[in-house]
Amino acid sequence: MLGHLKKTNLLLIFVILLLCGFGLVMVYSASDVIGAQKFGDSAYFFHKQRTSIVLGLCIFVIAACTPYKKYERLAPILVAGSLFLLVLVFIPGIGVERNFSRRWIGVGPLVVQPSELCKIAMIIYFAAIYTRKQPYIHQFFKGVLPPLLILGAVFLLTLLEPDLGTASLMLAACGAILLCAGLKKRHLLLLGLTAFSAVGYLAFSASYRLKRLVSFTNPFNDANGDGYQLIQSYYAISSGGFFGKGLGNSVEKMNYLPEAQTDFIMAVISEELGILGVLIVLGLYFSFMLLGVRTAVRTPDLFGKLLAVGITFQLMFQAVLNLGAMSGLLPVTGVPLPFISYGGSSLMMNLFLCGVLVNISGFIPKHQFNGKAAFAGRHKKETF
Template identity: 75%
Template sequence: MLKRLKNADLPLVFVIMLLCGFGLLMVYSASDVMGSQRYGDPSYFFHKQSTSLLIGLCLFLFAACLPYKRYARLVPLFVVGSLVLLLLVLIPGIGLERNFSRRWLGAGPLVVQPSELAKIAMILYFASIYTKKQPYIHQFVKGVLPPLVILGTAFLLTLVEPDLGTASLILAACGSILLCAGLKKRHLFVLGATAVSGVVYLAFSASYRVKRLVSFTNPFGDANGDGYQLIQSYFAISGGGFFGRGLGNSVEKMNYLPEAHTDFIMAVISEELGIFGVLIVLGLYFALMLLGVKTAVRADDPFGKLLAIGITFQLMFQVVLNLGAMSGLLPVTGVPLPFISYGGSSLIMTLFLCGILVNISTYAKKQPVRHKRPVPHEKKVSSF
């Protein structure tokens, strides 16, 4: 299997490894104070993230070597397994509750987040099912509607945890696949309008979500409550300048910015490394997006194309939601920054997805560029 890595897309692998290494470094820098205070070890979160990274890299290598077309056979297992886990996490006594949310399963040090598996399952499912439905993709009832029932089930189960951020990511990733699957424009418009209307309605249907929206538009109106974290993020961003205070010299991580190593880790990056450091990170994400789209374009089959699109834009939507929340442009949804935020389940599943993307790019790279042979001009024969 490892022989397949000889033809791997090295720029893609290099960008992924850079993001992983930088993320591990920033987790240590952002969490050393909290680790010392809570556990008497400044490297506590660093060690846990290192373990998750090691597991994730093993899955990355496995996925990079396993031919991606085999996942089409495993789609039912992924879908049923993810839906069962999403149901189990809602059962009191089985699902673990943290910060008024029930999103985790596990015992002792082993904790998993089923919604992360659901993101992978839905991308695989949509890429597979809409590849099979290509002959009648223009028929809404037969070609478009049935898979949306499964998507709606996964969306609602994730929403009930409650986790509107991850539920919206699942919706957006599958939407990117639909956009590239060849649907009619009017079908895309109806589905897009329905999805946006539904998310807006759900955002205002719960009081705690409304409070987040209000704090996002005017954080200083509740500076000691819901707006506190965003205000501290502003202080971190403004205190960094162009080159920052220096690695490890963040002031906001000294118990000012809550959970600085998780969802708001980019604020610490901005404070310690300045705009310069932020631009480097954004450049790496932009490179990842370009390489992912290039992989989708060069893939030689519809399943590979749709799967690469789903993986690439799921990661990019996650980046947008995280950075939007950190900068006050979007509501706080609790979505981690891919590769960089602290969180084992997110990092492991992200690397697994990236391994699949690398495998698609490997097979796409093998395909020779087909040049059409010019047709020789025929000599005109006189009719005389």
């Protein structure tokens, strides 16, 4: 296993570690006030995040040392298990309700969020199933539709929690895999329009989602209600300037900006480290995306290519949703910023995905580093 790690993309590992380390520092800076007020310890959230990073890095190393092709055989079991856990969320006594949402399963002191596991399972399942369906990938009802029914079931169960943000992330990641799997253009167009229409309908069909949409377009119409959080984010962003107020000197984290250490941690980064800090974070994410795409392009087998695409774009879509909400360009969905926001289960699952991506990078033959690999499948018609 250690011999395999020597062949992996060390730059990719370095970027992941930088993001986690930077996130740990910013979680402490953004949460010291609320930690002291609620728990009598300014480092309360820091200690919990540090523990999550240590556990996540252990998971990362195990995933990086496990040949990614093993997941192809486990794909049906992972999806079945995910569906089972999603159903358990709605069973009284097992499902845990917080803030009018049922997204967790509690067994004693252990609390698990099944939707985080589902994001992983669906990426693996879609990469595996569309690799197997290459001989009839151009036949919609035989080669394309059946896995989409499974995705639809997972999407609806996640939506009922309710968690439109996570459900949308699963759609986006699976959509990226479909885009690279060799489907006909008209099938892709049909699926894209269907997904867009479904998400649009669901966004407007519930009153609380509609209020979020209205508040994000003009938060000052409800400055003390649904628009309050976004307005405070604007204050944080506008007061940072180019170099910021300095690490730890945020004013907004002092009970003005809700969820400063989670969903809106980037606003605190902007306030304390300024535009320069934001550019550094964006540069790290852009580097991760480039390294992930390069891994996908150069991986010799289709399953590895599709798996790398799904992992890379799920994490990037998550970052886009969070940054868009923080800046007022997208509605607030409650999606954390990957590697940086406070949150144990999300962080550990993301590090697992990164471990799989690192493992994939270790199987790239040396002659493939000319960047000419193609998303060929068996027919070799579609290129990346």
